[in-house]
Amino acid sequence: AHMSHIDDVVSVVVSIMLVGAITFQLSLFYLVNHKDEDIKRYAWETIGMTISTFCAVLVFTGINEVLEHILFDGLSETSKICIGLAHALAWFALMQLLILQVAQMKHESDEHQEQRYDNLTSHGGNAAAANTAPHHSNESLMCIQCKAFGGLFAHVSGFASIHAWAHLQHEAIAVHPVLGFLVVPVAGAVFAVLIEVGGRVRKRKIEHDGELTADEEVWAEVAEENENDVAALCLAYLITGAVTFTVTQQLHARLTEREPARVKDHGAHHGEHHRRLSHGHGGGIHHTPMEIGAVFVVGLIFAVLVAVFVHIGWNIHVKKVMTERRQESQLGRKHSADVHLYNPPSASERMITVCQLSCSFTFAWCVLFACHWFVDVKREYFQITDIFARVIMALAVSGAAFVVIYIMDKLSDSERTAAQVDRTLRTLITAFGVLVGFTWEHAFASAVSDIAAHSHYHEFVKLLCSCVLVAGVFPAHSRYVVPRILELQEENTKRVAKEESREISESMRQLPS
Secondary structure (H helix, E strand, C coil): CHHHHHHHHHHHHHHHHHHHHHHHHHHHHHHHCCCCHHHHHHHHHHHHHHHHHHHHHHHHHHHHHHHHHHHCCCCCHHHHHHHHHHHHHHHHHHHHHHHHHHHHCCCCCHHHHHHHHHHHHHHHHCHHHHHHCCCCCHHHHHHHHHHHHHHHHHHHHHHHHHHHHHHHHHHHHHHCHHHHHHHHHHHHHHHHHHHHHHHHHHHHHHCCCCCCCHHHHHHHHHHHHHHHHHHHHHHHHHHHHHHHHHHHCCEECCCCCCCCCECCCCHHHHCCCCCEEECCCCCCCCCCHHHHHHHHHHHHHHHHHHHHHHHHHHHHHHHHHHHHHHHHHHHCHHHHHHCCCCCCCCHHHHHHHHHHHHHHHHHHHHHHHHHHHHHHHHHHHHCCCHHHHHHHHHHHHHHHHHHHHHHHHHHHHCCCCCHHHHHHHHHHHHHHHHHHHHHHHHHHHHHHHHHHHCCCCHHHHHHHHHHHHHHHHHHHHHHHHHHHHHHHHHHHHHHHHHHHHHHHHHHHHHCCC
16 A cells, blocks of 8 residues: 555656646747747747756766765865865866857858758758758857857856855854855955956957957957856855855755755854754755745845846946047047957946846845745655655746746836836846746756766766766757847847937937037
8 A cells, every 4th residue: 555655646746747847848939939029038048048057067066076076085174175166267267268269260161051051941942941950150150159168168167166165155154154254255356356367368369469350359258258157156156155044054055965964063162053054955954934035035135236236337338338439529430440449348347247147146046045945845745756846846936937027028118117127127037037047957957966876886977967968958059049049139239239329328418518
């Protein structure tokens, strides 16, 4: 009778996951083919974010667990932290070199592309099939490859940084809770130095020939975007760690940790209590409704801060554009049209962008942890497996997020809302897309870990599974998903640029002459 009950439970779980997965996958066709171009773009961006994050976590955790298995035996925590930071720095440098290399690669000629397209069109007379095949110029191919591989390595670098700095944060909190909070500005300062060094290297290389070429422009744009993402991902996770510790007096696990553990008790100095290590997604530690609600509210507070930084960033951008236009009117357009010069964003612009992204990611991390804690309580009550609970949570969060995205998009398209409100809404929509990507990444990564856990050499099995999955998924991502995202983003950028230019022109006319 007991075995029959287990079989019934397994049958129900598999049936629900099958129906839910098929329904969700087919529902994506409604979103990626929606009549609203913004909804279509948000759907493709969310899919791209999910795939890139999923591949990055698999790559990093697979390699990192093998390295820890080989190197960490008998090492002190200080040595482990130093190795982790060096590992993160190596991924950051590799990301920079890869973007530069891809940007400078010579892709196949436009004539070859035309020949391939003609062959596909003439093969069986299937023009529709040819339209779905990749067909891009040299410059667009370069941009696609930079975006795809740069984004992957940026996420790998981000998760490597998260793992290293979170380890340092855990050890710092074990010494004194205040030190854990100080890790956030220290990490921010390190990333500021890395970003500054990267910017100076790009500026020197680009200005060496005195002109900004197409490949250099793509290189600079993608490198700046990925540097911002790496810094924001790591800082947001550290902020979330500080928040969850403040609320629960517990530390959430780092990326490659699977089982709950205890941090050294320093009660003689800081009160007689144990600071337990919480997964944020299980591990037998249950959180009260008050703790779950508090973390969720903190996430909403950071969503409000996103709006604040959007406003600050817009004001800085307007001042910069106004200054450039005044200079052009004074010097004339002849000089500016002679040479295409490199005009990187200022330090203040980069700082505001990183702060804005950090708040967006912190919102996503906080809501993710709150949802995990809530699902953990319900998982124990309904006696369901961890992976089933994660899939159900990912489906629920995705559905709720796209409802919110749809409402926000309608508000931003309305003529009743101010331009500043529209910019804030578009940024918050991106934050909800990141949240969806994080929830699915956690579900996928947990599935791979559960598969590998049954092997005696689970670190190497997990690395093998990760390589196979990434080798199968990422080419489709770079070949079909990224080009579609860039196409939709280019159309949106042109439309938004016209609106912003008109708004800035109106602001300049209102100024006293």
